[in-house]
Amino acid sequence: MEKIAERIKEIIDKSGNIVVLSGLNVMRETGLNGVRAEHLAYETEEKYGYANEEIISSAFYARRSEIFYDYIKNVTINKETAEPTIVHKAIRQLQQKGKVPRIITYTVYGLYENAGCENVLDIHGSIQKNKCPACGKIFDMKYIKDSVGEPLCDACKVPIRPGFLLLGERVDNGKMSEACDDIEAADVLFVIGFGIRESLCQHLHKYYKGNKLILVNTEEKLGDERADYRIYGKISEIVPYITGYDPDAVFEEPDEELEVAAAMEKETETAKNS
Ligand SMILES: [Zn+2]
Structure with missing residues (x-):
């Protein structure tokens, strides 16, 4: 891989406080459609006579819940299970090493939790x-589908x-302010599967004060220059590489020493900033 990948790998290896901000393109690799399923705009309109954005709005749900749920069951839940990919597993492994205090995700399938991750903030719910x-x-999800x-x-x-x-509902204020606080305290902000200017990322990245904003996405988007380190391509190839993912690694109980070290680092940061 490119030289930049080596540099990113080194940063991740050295940091104990990486906040992950995960976007739609991470979910795309699972084959799940997402709530909005914008790539199926034509099919949705054909089948239901309404646009995707209309069906998934709170107003539509209130009036036509049977169509709403037909869409959710067939389009949004297009698979029986939400299987995490190697990307979710790689992030899980970073957590096992005590490096990731928080994962903020934009997608709703519980993929990080299904990979065993903790401290997941599902900013759009689940x-x-x-x-x-x-x-x-x-x-x-299975209960809804069945x-x-x-x-x-x-x-x-x-x-x-x-x-x-x-659509039309506001993001939970508590979750939002938690996300802002965590990003503000982060040593590394690791954005995966998002363009910097896309939806929530555009708002949240502004809270990051450091100089190690890493971006991994499928393709370059306008505004991405804000990231300090960028790499584009297949997310499921890049993330395992730069995180040093080892599928055979065995982790026992969480390493308390590392956790204490990470907590202390966070405290020092807070003290420095106040
Ligand atoms: Zn009940």
Whole structure:
């Protein structure tokens, strides 16, 4: 790989406080369509008579929940399971090494959690965490997919509320400010599968104060110059390489020494900034 890959690899290897910001192109490699499924705009319009953006809006859900759920079950949940890729596994391994205190993801399938990751902030919610408005019980993606018609709570028989953000709804304020704080405290901001100016990334990257903004994406986008280090191509080839992913590595209990070191580093940073 290029020289830049070596440099990025070195930065990741040396850092103990990497915040991951993960975008749609990471999900694309799983074959899942996403909530908006913009690549299926024509098919959606043909089948439902509405545009994707219309169907996934909160107003549409309130009025036409049967069409909304038909779309979710067939277009958004186009696979039985949400299988993490080697990218999610590589990030999991960085976490096992005590390097990644936070993963902020824009996609809703719980892919990082399915890879065993912790401290995942699903900024647009999760299709694995649909909630009964009456009793609060949580239902996963499989439950939604398998239900006939509009999914109902198995206890209360009331319609389940989608766990992911609908168009026209605001991002949870608490999650947003957590994301901003974590990015502000990060040593390395590792953006994967996003252009810098795309959607949330455009807002969030501004909180990063360091000079190690690493960007990995499929292709170059306008505004990417903001990143200090950039590399384009197949995400599932680049990320395992620059993170030094070893599929055979075995990790036992979390290494407390590393965790303490990372916590101390964070504290020192906070002290320096205040
Ligand atoms: Zn219930």
